Amino acid sequence: MKKEIFYDIAIIGGGISGTSLLYTLANYSNINSILLLEKYDDIATLNSNGLGNSQTLHCGDIETNYTLQKAAKVKRTAAMVENYAKLYGYEEKYIFKFTKMALGVGDEEVAYIKKRYDDFKELYPYMEFWDKSRLNEIEPMLTYGRKENIAAMGAKERYTAVNFGEISKSFVQNAKNSNKDIEVCLNEEVYHIEKKGTKFLISTMKERYFADYVVVNAGAHSLLLAHKMGYGLNFSCLPIGGSFYYTKERVLNSKVYTVQNPKLPFAAIHGDPDIVMDSKVRFGPTALALPKLERYHGSHFIEFLNTLNPDEDVLKVFYDLLKDKDIRDYILKNFMYEIPGVRKSLFAKEVKKIIPAVEADDLVYAQKVGGLRPQVIDKTNQKLLLGEAKIDTQKGIIFNMTPSPGATSCLDNAQKDALLACRFLNKKFDMKKFETRLVNQKEEVLL
Numbered sequence: 425m426k427k428e429i430f431y432d433i434a435i436i437g438g439g440i441s442g443t444s445l446l447y448t449l450a451n452y453s454n455i456n457s458i459l460l461l462e463k464y465d466d467i468a469t470l471n472s473n474g475l476g477n478s479q480t481l482h483c484g485d486i487e488t489n490y491t492l493q494k495a496a497k498v499k500r501t502a503a504m505v506e507n508y509a510k511l512y513g514y515e516e517k518y519i520f521k522f523t524k525m526a527l528g529v530g531d532e533e534v535a536y537i538k539k540r541y542d543d544f545k546e547l548y549p550y551m552e553f554w555d556k557s558r559l560n561e562i563e564p565m566l567t568y569g570r571k572e573n574i575a576a577m578g579a580k581e582r583y584t585a586v587n588f589g590e591i592s593k594s595f596v597q598n599a600k601n602s603n604k605d606i607e608v609c610l611n612e613e614v615y616h617i618e619k620k621g622t623k624f625l626i627s628t629m630k631e632r633y634f635a636d637y638v639v640v641n642a643g644a645h646s647l648l649l650a651h652k653m654g655y656g657l658n659f660s661c662l663p664i665g666g667s668f669y670y671t672k673e674r675v676l677n678s679k680v681y682t683v684q685n686p687k688l689p690f691a692a693i694h695g696d697p698d699i700v701m702d703s704k705v706r707f708g709p710t711a712l713a714l715p716k717l718e719r720y721h722g723s724h725f726i727e728f729l730n731t732l733n734p735d736e737d738v739l740k741v742f743y744d745l746l747k748d749k750d751i752r753d754y755i756l757k758n759f760m761y762e763i764p765g766v767r768k769s770l771f772a773k774e775v776k777k778i779i780p781a782v783e784a785d786d787l788v789y790a791q792k793v794g795g796l797r798p799q800v801i802d803k804t805n806q807k808l809l810l811g812e813a814k815i816d817t818q819k820g821i822i823f824n825m826t827p828s829p830g831a832t833s834c835l836d837n838a839q840k841d842a843l844l845a846c847r848f849l850n851k852k853f854d855m856k857k858f859e860t861r862l863v864n865q866k867e868e869v870l871l
């Protein structure tokens with residue numbers, strides 16, 4: 425007979441979204457008992473893992489796919505992760521300083537970078553404009569063998585690379601260090617949630633848990649669990665895998681982002697010194713739609729179909745995407761980047777935009793690196809949403825789908841969900857403490 429265990433709030437999913445909420449509730453609210461359920465045997469084994477993503481703290485200064493408005497938003501959320509890391513002394517342990525830049529190649533992109541620099545310098549006063557000769561000093565491999573003009577907007581030595589997997593584990597530890605009743609259960613996959621009176625019954629193969637409030641932060645599985653309960657039927661999920669290539673030599677010491685083609689839905693590839701595989705530089709991510717909910721476990725094909733929930737609205741979104749030649753070429757290219765035999769030489773052409781001297785033989789396909797972004801399709805408006813999506817039922821359960829930059833925005837999302845939970849449960853959230861420590865950090869609050 426399974427035990428029946430009661431909590432104020434249950435969080436489903438032990439990636440960076442679930443663990444940041446656990447930390448936030450434990451340290452900044454008066455909610456007493458919090459349960460976190462994770463299906464695998466460790467925290468952050470999927471997209472939040474150190475190897476599952478691009479390890480970038482997206483603060484909007486080098487991401488040319490962000491508008492000024494979006495950049496201002498992510499700047500605030502990125503600062504929260506940086507402040508959190510400083511609060512607990514994780515500098516150069518889980519968060520690292522690098523030089524970073526957005527690189528323009530050719531006269532048109534150089535003019536674009538110059539204009540963007542002028543438009544963004546008020547929001548990011550530390551940014552500098554670097555011409556080709558300055559770039560030759562900062563990152564010589566960018567100019568070696570290069571005929572075209574290049575320029576970049578960049579900054580030296582900023583906190584910009586994060587091991588989101590280790591940060592997730594630290595959230596759990598810093599939640600357990602609070603004086604709250606915190607239960608973290610690994611190897612417990614939630615397969616069913618239902619409302620029983622005023623509580624939610626959450627079933628795993630091992631136990632039956634009851635909670636007054638539930639937050640589902642289970643990546644692409646969030647929508648699956650929502651659909652099972654009859655919520656979010658106006659949303660579909662399109663999982664987009666992202667792969668990376670390593671160079672054999674450490675060809676870069678900076679994060680180098682490139683100029684976005686505004687027609688394409690996903691960020692242009694970039695080069696990043698890897699903070700987990702120390703001596704390597706990785707290039708990517710690619711973008712490939714995959715019929716599964718997790719990149720490297722099982723197929724989940726039936727679950728994929730359930731979350732895609734194909735109908736004429738979804739087909740209309742696909743049709744609108746596919747009718748554009750640039751997008752068709754992009755999809756084909758990204759498919760080819762996965763095919764052994766041809767992929768390295770094709771991908772080398774992309775990398776050459778950043779490092780002209782790179783050849784196919786200098787690249788290695790990064791096995792089991794890169795996760796899946798659960799991109800959400802809004803069926804009502806027949807649109808592919810590029811950011812995060814939340815289903816707040818206002819009935820005591822929330823479902824979050826968090827593609828990029830979901831790791832950067834983890835604490836901002838946690839704050840929003842903590843406020844919703846506190847309001848529903850009639851509990852208090854200590855906004856002053858949260859904002860002082862994580863939003864407007866002052867030296868004196870450092871622990």
Ligand SMILES: Cc1cc2nc3c(=O)[nH]c(=O)nc-3n(C[C@H](O)[C@H](O)[C@H](O)COP(=O)(O)OP(=O)(O)OC[C@H]3O[C@@H](n4cnc5c(N)ncnc54)[C@H](O)[C@@H]3O)c2cc1C
Nearest residue numbers: 437439440441463471472477478480614643666795830832
């Ligand atoms: C290629 C790529 C590059 C990216 N680069 C960046 C970047 O540079 N910067 C950035 O900010 N973001 C980046 N992202 C996005 C970022 O990785 C995600 O937004 C973030 O990791 C999402 O965290 P999460 O906790 O919501 O989901 P996940 O990390 O996917 O965690 C979900 C958890 O839920 C668990 N789970 C699932 N179903 C169940 C169930 N039924 N019961 C119990 N547990 C369950 C899973 O096992 C998992 O541990 C990138 C993503 C990809 C794929």
